[in-house]
Amino acid sequence: MPPSRARTTTALVLLLLATTACTGAQHESTPAPRSLPVSRQARQLRLPLDAYASTETETYLVEDAEDTLMRRCMNGRGMEWKTLPPVAVQDTEPPNLRRYGADEAESAHYGYHPHPDPPSVVRRSRAWDAREALPAEVQRAAYGPSGEGGCLKTADHQLVGDTPLPGHRTFNELTGKALETARRTPEVRDALRRWRTCMATAGYDYPDPYAAAGNKRWKTAEPTPGELATARTDVTCQKSAKLVTVWAAAETRVQHRLIRQNADRLREAKALKDRWLAAARHVLSHEGRTSHQHHLSDQ
Template sequence: MRRLSASHPSGERGFVVLSVRLRSTALVLAALATACSAGKAEKSPSEPVTINVPPPGKEARDLRVPLDAYDLSPTEWETVGAAEDILTGKCMRSQGMKWKQLPRVAETDLEPAQRRRYGVIEPGIARVFGYHLPADRPTLAKRIAAEDSRRENLSRKERYAAYGEDLKGGCLAKARRQLTNGLPATDRDLLSALIGKTFEESQRDPDVLRVFRAWSTCMNRAGARYSSPLKAIEDERWTKIKEPSRQELRIAGADVRCKAKTNLVSVWSEVEERIQKDAIREYPKELKSLKESRLGEVKAARRALEA
């Protein structure tokens, strides 16, 4: 099981903490730089461990914030990632190299964009994983295992062709340029800043502070003392262990029940919606470009997948 991550808005692209690695992240590319490369010996694809992971709950699937409209949704991320993979493969094969396409991820297996925005909110997830990140769902686990296997089996020449000398070029960079060609210039740093700023501001709102106190009182009755849900998810008792303890499962369950009892998620999300809409009105031109870029990239990805 993966270590717990107290993932809340802090400027990541669209706060999509997918865990999916559908695009080659800096971590993956760094691994490429150090992977053994001399031989061409094929390794057997590692099979993901099958465990019974509950699907994302309705509470997480339904959670949205206004700034979501300006970045790719989890489904769109998957679509764009699949198109990049197809285009990268065409580029590789044009150079006489192989490129094994990765399996697609079912929409029901994708991580909801705002799943942990307000801490743990799904009863089924709290019951099994506590505050730890849920394990990957089946098609996502299969995709990650296939990506890992492909990366491990690339020769030095193939890695250079796919990613370039600086790990920012090659066929993957070409694929990304194909999907974004002609789209308006965007300021993603602005979007990241707005995501973080509005989230922080929401925590100082009187209505949110009021519901925090109600939630905290409820948690006290369950034997847990936290001033806010983020304090609970960041507790070092959970972050320093690989598997959730019985105590963690009990407290996480109480956390979810107290959120429901105090209407914490609805109150907090309504406040954040108001704050984000105010922020959106301050940057109409910049955010319009971001939305146009997002829609254009997805449209180009769908064309690539249908070709």
């Protein structure tokens, strides 16, 4: 894996620490959706700490700016460098998808299985795969012997000088703490109890939505009828218990408190993130690579 790919997706990987793990595998035979099957509730769910982590769109934006500068560097060395194809706005996941359990729209189609990557994500992934097969000479020019040199290092310096990459350690620590703290509040415990009662009435015995999603029975190539039925009942019970609404409200209060308690650490992390984003927008606007994808990051 080329190093820039690993670095700029770090925030996305870390976000999974605070979300439900998906089970099962994706298969080429499954048709990719036109856009992600995500509910309105999931797309609208925002939490205070979101401001301190990179969204998928922001990650792609920085990646594209870095890639544009790498192309300039590689061309200067007499080598071709194909920039990555863009990812469409509708193909990016909202930051809190599955945070409190299965999403209604996803579960209707895929149960607890991960949805297939949409077309623009597939194209970008294939472009990364193609880079892993580049000749050794091109790899060295792009990344240097260490994997962090070459035109990658040149591009980063042109982008932000000596500004370090945004760290997400603080965000990860606090978002995980907020999730669990909110889970222990009386109102969330009550909502989870209502959810369990609803599930039990339908014949299911799970302590919480995470356990339902993580059942080893769902480790199949495709969602089974039993998995689909469970997932649909799960989200129906979430709605009747108002689980997501109650949990999100409780966590919002917890996150506001944690932000006040960790203001200096978070302010520093956000300043680094904002510096990279501003530099990326500047590069892309001057290179003519602005698109609806990049404008979304301003919202």
